[in-house]
Amino acid sequence: MRTILKVNEVTKIYTKGQKPSLHKVSFEAEAGEFIGIMGASGSGKTTLLNVLSTIDRPTEGNVLIDDVNLEKLSDSEAADFRRDHLGFIFQEYFLLDSLTVRENISVPLTLQKIPPKKIEYMVRSLAERFGIASQLDKYPGELSGGQRQRVSAARAVIKKPGILFADEPTGALDSASATELLKALYEANRDLRTMILMVTHDPYAASYANRILIFRDGRIVEELRRNRDERQKFYERIIEKVAEMDTGRN
Amino acid sequence: MKREMNYEMNAFYIAYRNLKKNVSFYLLYFVSAAFVIAVFFSFTSFSKSRIILDKISSDGRVETMCSTISVFLMAFVIFYMAYSNRFFLRRRTKELGIYALLGYRKADILKLLISENIYICCLAFLFGILMGALAYRGIVCLINGLLRLGIRQSELSFLDPSAVAQTAVFVAAVLVILVISNGRFLWRSSLMDLVRFEKSAEKKMKFHKLPAAAGFLMILSGYGLSLDILRGSRSVWIRAGFYQTGLLTLFLVTAGTVLFIAFFLPYVMERSKRHKKSFYTDMKIVTTPGFIYRIRSNSRTLIMLTLLSAAVLTVSSVMALTLYYPIAAVSRVAPSEIEFRIGDGMREEDIIDLAERYAPDAADTEITITDLYRVTSDSDHLPVEYSLGSSMNGAQGEEILREAGFECISYSQYRRLLEEQGKNKAADRYAPLSGNECILLKYQPDEQEEPEAGRQYVLDFANGSAEVTVKELSLDNVISFANSVGTLVVSDELYSAISRGQTPDVRVASLNGSALKDNEALYQALSDYLDGSPYLQGHSHRINELIYMNSSTFLLIGFLVILFFIAAGSILYFNNRSAAEDSKADYEILEKIGYRRSKIRKIIRRQIRAFFAIPFLLGLADCIFASMVYKAGLMQNLLGSSWSQYVPVGIAVLLTALIYFVYYILTVKSCCATVWPLDRTMNCSAIGQNDELSTRI
Numbered sequence: 001m002r003t004i005l006k007v008n009e010v011t012k013i014y015t016k017g018q019k020p021s022l023h024k025v026s027f028e029a030e031a032g033e034f035i036g037i038m039g040a041s042g043s044g045k046t047t048l049l050n051v052l053s054t055i056d057r058p059t060e061g062n063v064l065i066d067d068v069n070l071e072k073l074s075d076s077e078a079a080d081f082r083r084d085h086l087g088f089i090f091q092e093y094f095l096l097d098s099l100t101v102r103e104n105i106s107v108p109l110t111l112q113k114i115p116p117k118k119i120e121y122m123v124r125s126l127a128e129r130f131g132i133a134s135q136l137d138k139y140p141g142e143l144s145g146g147q148r149q150r151v152s153a154a155r156a157v158i159k160k161p162g163i164l165f166a167d168e169p170t171g172a173l174d175s176a177s178a179t180e181l182l183k184a185l186y187e188a189n190r191d192l193r194t195m196i197l198m199v200t201h202d203p204y205a206a207s208y209a210n211r212i213l214i215f216r217d218g219r220i221v222e223e224l225r226r227n228r229d230e231r232q233k234f235y236e237r238i239i240e241k242v243a244e245m246d247t248g249r250n
Numbered sequence: 251m252k253r254e255m256n257y258e259m260n261a262f263y264i265a266y267r268n269l270k271k272n273v274s275f276y277l278l279y280f281v282s283a284a285f286v287i288a289v290f291f292s293f294t295s296f297s298k299s300r301i302i303l304d305k306i307s308s309d310g311r312v313e314t315m316c317s318t319i320s321v322f323l324m325a326f327v328i329f330y331m332a333y334s335n336r337f338f339l340r341r342r343t344k345e346l347g348i349y350a351l352l353g354y355r356k357a358d359i360l361k362l363l364i365s366e367n368i369y370i371c372c373l374a375f376l377f378g379i380l381m382g383a384l385a386y387r388g389i390v391c392l393i394n395g396l397l398r399l400g401i402r403q404s405e406l407s408f409l410d411p412s413a414v415a416q417t418a419v420f421v422a423a424v425l426v427i428l429v430i431s432n433g434r435f436l437w438r439s440s441l442m443d444l445v446r447f448e449k450s451a452e453k454k455m456k457f458h459k460l461p462a463a464a465g466f467l468m469i470l471s472g473y474g475l476s477l478d479i480l481r482g483s484r485s486v487w488i489r490a491g492f493y494q495t496g497l498l499t500l501f502l503v504t505a506g507t508v509l510f511i512a513f514f515l516p517y518v519m520e521r522s523k524r525h526k527k528s529f530y531t532d533m534k535i536v537t538t539p540g541f542i543y544r545i546r547s548n549s550r551t552l553i554m555l556t557l558l559s560a561a562v563l564t565v566s567s568v569m570a571l572t573l574y575y576p577i578a579a580v581s582r583v584a585p586s587e588i589e590f591r592i593g594d595g596m597r598e599e600d601i602i603d604l605a606e607r608y609a610p611d612a613a614d615t616e617i618t619i620t621d622l623y624r625v626t627s628d629s630d631h632l633p634v635e636y637s638l639g640s641s642m643n644g645a646q647g648e649e650i651l652r653e654a655g656f657e658c659i660s661y662s663q664y665r666r667l668l669e670e671q672g673k674n675k676a677a678d679r680y681a682p683l684s685g686n687e688c689i690l691l692k693y694q695p696d697e698q699e700e701p702e703a704g705r706q707y708v709l710d711f712a713n714g715s716a717e718v719t720v721k722e723l724s725l726d727n728v729i730s731f732a733n734s735v736g737t738l739v740v741s742d743e744l745y746s747a748i749s750r751g752q753t754p755d756v757r758v759a760s761l762n763g764s765a766l767k768d769n770e771a772l773y774q775a776l777s778d779y780l781d782g783s784p785y786l787q788g789h790s791h792r793i794n795e796l797i798y799m800n801s802s803t804f805l806l807i808g809f810l811v812i813l814f815f816i817a818a819g820s821i822l823y824f825n826n827r828s829a830a831e832d833s834k835a836d837y838e839i840l841e842k843i844g845y846r847r848s849k850i851r852k853i854i855r856r857q858i859r860a861f862f863a864i865p866f867l868l869g870l871a872d873c874i875f876a877s878m879v880y881k882a883g884l885m886q887n888l889l890g891s892s893w894s895q896y897v898p899v900g901i902a903v904l905l906t907a908l909i910y911f912v913y914y915i916l917t918v919k920s921c922c923a924t925v926w927p928l929d930r931t932m933n934c935s936a937i938g939q940n941d942e943l944s945t946r947i
Binding site: 081083115 | 526527529530531532534535536539540542543544835836838839840841842843844845846847848
């Protein structure tokens with residue numbers, strides 16, 4: 001497998017003299033991996049996601065995606081890099097309210113100047129995969145939370161990004177909607193070979209990943225690999241690990 | 251009692267903190283309120299100043315206009331302040347909901363709002379009075395110079411106490427109205443409404459074909475009706491009646507504008523989405539739905555601004571035409587610098603003496619006496635000028651004003667007068683007349699179906715008769731209409747035949763030259779010499795008279811126009827700025843998706859541009875058609891059809907465009923600053939550091 005993400009000794013300090021939000025974090029990831037990032041609030045999960053996705057820059061260290069050093073990118077180059085290589089899903093969905101579902105999903109493709117006919121075809125087929133084909137002409141305000149998040153996921157996946165960043169994607173969903181979304185992400189990861197980096201608090205959501213990085217105080221303190229375990233088995237291992245760490249904290 | 255005091259201090263304190271924290275947001279509200287009060291104060295000072303009114307108003311006309319305009323002015327200030335207040339209240343509904351959740355009673359929240367309004371109104375009042383006093387001084391200086399009123403600045407007090415008092419009472423009244431409006435809003439809203447207010451704004455949009463088509467057709471037919479006036483006597487305006495057609499046009503355009511904005515524009519934009527090729531672009535896919543969404547949720551504001559824009563642009567243009575056109579027409583109404591009829595017993599030497607006394611050392615002064623001979627004709631199809639002014643529409647018993655006939659002057663006299671009046675180009679245009687050729691000087695341009703040029707008339711005069719052919723028609727009259735209408739320029743041979751052995755019917759003295767320009771003393775001396783004769787005409791005198799008569803009207807309308815610009819610009823600013831704040835999250839998403847910041851700026855600019863363009867362009871179209879109707883229907887056409895007459899309309903439009911443009915630039919800057927503040931907060935830290943790093947690299 002090809003390594004596409006290299007994180008080298010990344011440190012992020014927001015205010016001088018304060019504790020770093022990320023402290024010398026290093027890891028690598030290969031194409032097609034589904035990585036879960038877990039940890040308590042303030043442990044540095046979202047900061048890591050921001051740094052890896054060019055939204056924020058590290059104070060020290062560097063991040064390479066497909067051998068491109070993100071530190072060297074100008075604002076405009078970073079925008080183009082996001083356009084061509086990265087996808088995002090957020091807890092708050094972040095859909096454009098004045099655009100229909102179809103238009104929301106199409107936006108990243110228009111940016112890549114894909115012909116309209118192809119856009120329409122791609123939107124339709126992806127909408128079917130995510131179970132939102134009948135909602136295409138509705139506005140986000142008319143959808144349930146689960147449907148909105150699936151639209152958000154479809155928008156992120158449609159341009160076949162090298163890496164998909166998901167920040168607490170199931171945080172605002174009921175369990176049925178969360179499961180549907182996670183299955184959709186799992187299938188996208190399996191079929192499209194899109195690498196997923198998902199920040200989550202929820203061990204159930206994390207169990208869809210094949211590797212978990214657990215953060216505490218800006219460092220990776222634990223790494224779990226699914227190997228050939230069933231999802232349920234992996235879920236139990238994650239629960240055990242989280243409980244163990246909580247015990248250690250006491 | 252003590253607790254109560256502390257509590258009120260608290261409300262004031264919270265209000266103070268809130269204003270301080272949101273100073274950039276409230277700044278324009280405060281500045282525009284201060285400007286509005288400044289306009290009101292300078293207007294009040296002006297209308298209360300006896301020193302000025304005594305000089306510019308002799309018949310109470312200005313006082314009546316002042317009181318009429320003050321009503322409009324007050325209504326406009328109240329409307330604007332109420333709109334801005336409600337706008338800010340809506341922006342803060344959620345915050346008020348949090349106060350309510352924390353246990354504030356509605357009365358307590360109202361106290362907080364009253365405190366904020368008191369702060370803003372008091373500060374705006376103070377600044378407004380100061381700016382207004384300065385503006386008042388400037389205005390007095392301006393009209394003093396323009397109308398030569400001879401007012402000494404020391405005669406005027408800097409702050410007129412009665413104007414200050416009246417403005418204070420008015421601001422207090424506005425404050426009471428705002429309190430009542432806020433109270434009504436609070437008491438009508440439940441806690442749920444307050445907390446969830448912003449969410450309830452999102453509704454499914456529906457597009458109605460019928461009202462959309464109706465809006466488009468109504469506007470189109472309104473404009474069509476306006477254009478119809480150009481058909482002259484065959485137009486509906488003449489056949490069905492001017493006022494009936496005017497009212498119908500007004501209704502069609504107003505109702506059409508409402509439907510056009512509320513239904514037609516969103517419908518057309520929605521339809522434009524079907525053109526996949528143009529819609530599926532990185533700009534259009536964001537701007538088109540955004541535009542539809544905004545236009546639907548802000549259609550009332552846009553309609554109001556468009557109708558106000560149209561009204562103000564039309565009033566400005568009509569006012570500009572009303573002043574400019576008569577001034578431009580003075581070249582026909584009084585072509586010579588000074589002109590009068592020479593009566594019996596009047597000596598030419600007296601006139602020369604007077605001219606030399608009041609305009610000494612004037613080498614280029616020319617005094618020309620022109621003899622006019624009246625001839626009659628029985629020919630068919632005589633021009634309207636032949637009998638113009640000979641009776642009051644032929645009504646019986648009316649005084650006969652002039653005898654019907656042609657008034658003849660020779661070609662040489664005509665040419666000489668043209669040259670003396672400085673119309674050398676016109677003088678060169680008319681080739682010498684031979685034998686029986688003549689030039690007919692028209693009162694108004696020829697609008698008849700059969701052209702008058704080429705017609706033949708048999709002229710009867712004391713020494714015989716002659717058949718003449720109209721070689722051409724001309725609007726370059728050299729004698730004023732007070733002294734000659736139906737003037738016929740004949741060849742020198744024919745003129746000598748007509749005049750041989752005859753006493754002229756009218757003798758006209760024309761005085762021209764640079765020393766006579768604006769020479770009021772000479773004009774006055776001649777007026778005394780002629781015993782106030784109505785045949786005395788002065789070119790500069792007439793222009794000065796027109797400026798004097800119209801300037802106060804202009805000034806007073808000017809107050810309203812300025813007020814409109816402050817209000818309209820501020821409303822557009824508030825509205826766009828608020829939309830930018832609402833869309834901040836959207837722009838963040840776009841940035842994350844991969845839109846460059848320059849592209850997002852372009853999106854913001856496009857969205858704001860559309861919002862500015864609708865009231866401006868629709869208002870402009872309304873103004874053009876309304877000015878055309880006014881010009882064609884209600885103004886005398888002395889100058890023929892020339893685009894140069896629309897120069898003042900053009901200037902009014904350009905000025906408006908410039909003011910809109912300045913507001914547009916300010917709004918774009920402010921919206922971009924809202925979306926990307928200077929990255930001091932955590933939210934924008936990423937972006938800020940990006941900038942920092944890229945600069946470093």
